[in-house]
Amino acid sequence: MAVTTPEAGRPVSWDEYDALPEDPRVEYVDGHLLVGPSPTRWHQELCIDLLTALRAALPPTHGVITAWEWRTGTDAFTPDVMVYDTAAATDERRFTGTPALCVEVLSTNRRDDLLLKMTKYAAAGLPRYWIVDPRERTLSTFALDDGAFRPTHVLRPADGAVELDLGVARLRLDVAALLAP
Template sequence: MTEQPTTLSTVGRSLTWEEYQSLPQDPRAEYIDGRLVVSPSPSEQHQFIALELAWLMKGVLPVTHRVNTAWAWKPGRDEFIPDVVVYDLATASAGTGARFTGTPELVVEILSSNRGDDLVWKSAKYAAAGLPRYWIVDPRDERVTAYALLDGILTPTAVLGRGEGADLDVGVATVHVDVDTLLGPSEA
């Protein structure tokens, strides 16, 4: 009989889905390729951006859809915790209250400490899961990049920097994103 993990001492080692589920509530971790991936607590700017995007989207989404922040998405064997997720309420019942198992309209990741995970690893995983739209907000490089799934590849459809804004596709609506407002005051 294998002892079930009860702490985050499992970081970096392979574990089963059952072991992952037995971790303490809200470990701020994702389950990707059979491994526990732990992220540090997000910065104030990171949280500000996530909330700003959620408020913007809430104002344009039809009543059939919802926006949420940091809600787990399990599109198969992996489980991710996107910073912002837009989904159809009819598919929300495809999961439990703890995680969403349908396909969202949009996932947004805000880059922080491990940029490679969001830029390469998760991008490939999201494309393989059939995610139709993916945005990356990069506070360091002060950029927002929108991607759409085309022929199985998440392909850039818009790249916005400081001083720019545009209407971006959320799937069931468009939302005007102004990079200066979204990122807050420039650090320079």
Template structure:
């Protein structure tokens, strides 16, 4: 499918545009959405501009990360998607998206130059934090209880509170 065909589907389509294909995803669970909201709140409390479930178009793809931290207010000329490079992208794992979030998106987000990537696994009760180094992500933290994620600023994360 072309980008124009994808855009013609409208905003109600629950999917991402990856490698010229529509990747349809199921609706997130209650737990998934609660975790994403709590992570967004945590990032906003640290003074960051965080947004949930908004489209990001790095190059030929369009993804819908669970949470993004933006470097500044988005361009009002592009109200449906973010066209720049976010400071941080967070994905919350679901059984249906483990491979995409841990392999494909990790690779593509690094190629797009996103400096930080977090993956939160509710079933694993773990947050993995990655920093972009030399064109690929290097793990900088693995939090299974409470801990600090390095970055600017450093963020205190409590896994149990995210899952409460």
């Protein structure tokens, strides 16, 4: 039986998940659907601003994209922003390699980004993870260290312009401009 309307928490098989249309904002974790509402305008603007800044800093071997699915073994996530090796981008529907960086912008279900995804992303070997918190106006950066993420920065608008290590490049980012409401 195909799932046509995603229902949060409903157990589904990979085949049912894979048959979903493009439109729903759905992720597949531990055999269950994570269904989220459409992002807010500010959420989308943050993603576009990050995409623009990252694109300018990346070498030609890497791309950056918003809301493209990343398959990590048996799970499928849709990071808000993802930096990836273009040579490993062989599937148009989803990325199956390991990204250089995933960024999540917190929204209604903060638990998923702060706990579930952080744990799953670390287990999948993601080297860098960033969390933008519009409510607290912070950008928290993490680096994978011995199988778990360790915090590297908690940045606020007062920090101004900072330089961040992407692993594949360095990014000069104006935190005040990024987090301005």
